[in-house]
Amino acid sequence: MRDWAKARRERTHHLIELGGLVQKAGLVDLTDDDRATLFGAFLDIAGQLQGGNDTTLDDLKTRWKRVGLHAFDADRGYDRATGGNNHD
16 A cells, blocks of 8 residues: 555544544534534634643643543443443
């Protein structure tokens, strides 16, 4: 496979995973699939990460990571209890 095709495939896979996180977090349903709202929220988060508030970057990332890891752990527990990973 050519290098550009491999890079494109890896990028596509990465973007699909990120979209899956948006879906998994419930943001699609909570915003009625309003892409402008989602984009605005992401821009707000980016602003926070760039120092647009009193909370430090490390504090934000640590808090968000803790919440995300807890949700992943809970999801894995659900998968073990139900014998699968289909959450539809």
